[in-house]
Amino acid sequence: MAGHYVVRNVTRAAPEVVAGLREAGVATAHEAAGRIGLADPAIRPRQDGAAIAGSAVTVSSHPGDNLMIHAAVEMCQEGDILVVTTTSPSTDGMFGDLLATSLRARGVAGLVTDAGVRDIATLRAMGFPVWARAVSAQGTVKASPGSVNVPVVCGGQVVRAGDVIIADDDGVMCVPRATAPDVLAASRARVAGEADKRAKLESGVLGVDMYGLRDLLDRLGVRYVDELPEDGA
Template sequence: MAPHYVVRYVDRAGPRTVDALREAGVATVHEAAGRIGLLGPAVQARQTGVAIAGSAITVSCPPGDNLMVHAAVEVCRPGDVLVVTTTSRSTDGMVGDLLAASLMARGVVGLVIDAGVRDLAALREMGFPVWSRAVHAQGTVKASPGSVNVPVVVDGRVVRPGDVVVADDDGVVVLPVALAPAAAEAAAKRLAAEADKRATLAGGALGVDLYGLRPLLADLGVTYVDRLPT
């Protein structure tokens, strides 16, 4: 039998970096970091208007078994994001309102799960945000071993313990701790530049002029005509 672990300690990014990345949002962070770390679109927000960021506590479970999610609660700290995967594709409801209550008591700010959640109305009422592959009432058992705080794969992206997870209505992006401060700085600069461009565009400027795209269009053979040739 392969070994299974519950790793108690992970490196975490500083709170100022985490806060800056949350405020910047998934789309800006993804661009500012060089277009890395974006999860696939199958893991979706199950609420609207909520943005979170925090350090990843990762969980690897057999499908249909949430034993290791319960084991993971103990090692969570305030500000963490629980990231749950299954060893093969599953849509079973691995987390519901009872587990969410336990996670919230530990200060966990949200859940990213490459499987299903259940009791969604209760989760929303509690204010516990989730990003999941599915919403499904199918319950789970507590019978099989897995691991906590090992590298996992979530919708095509490797997530390591302690990675900074940023999630909002646009999806989920995950960055290594070592890259997070530079990404936060780049995101702040990008937001400032976008504010200037937004004001210029709102004033009536055209994107083809603002971004200098007319020469590119010409080089690509795009011709402006008043009517299509007959």
């Protein structure tokens, strides 16, 4: 449907599912989901050590214009993650410390954007985490219509309002709300399996033995030798 909209009603994932996926983290959830949903690694964490998950509030903005980000703040609830995209590529600093102050007052967990942010030192000092394609002092205007809580594409991934966003030092992942409980269950199973593997590796077991890789290496023609063979051997 053509037009510009601010959609008020968002169906969010259960809080315990969101919390579980935050604990699992991006790398584990990505593997558990079948290696889908990972955003372009160019959308980078702009601080160290932050790990968040939350329901997406989405913004589709005109490049170089942050009007719709301001409109989106009212739609945010505690624990949400604001996901901002532009209708064509942009690295302008569309988000800074004043918007972060407004979002933090509503309990928003953080920002993910396919565009740029600025005031990055202040954002770090505030402890408001952002994942962004760029850091740029280039300012923006407030003049062009866009939409809030419509499907968007962020970092190559379709994000719908209410989908679960996971973001940490490994990047950003989108989990569709409908599949989030299944991804959480698979993530927990994976974490349990990794605990057993970690214990074996700590005891000195080699990965090539634990994963049964010696036969694979042999089939691939990888030879163990004490010295490099003569040329032509």
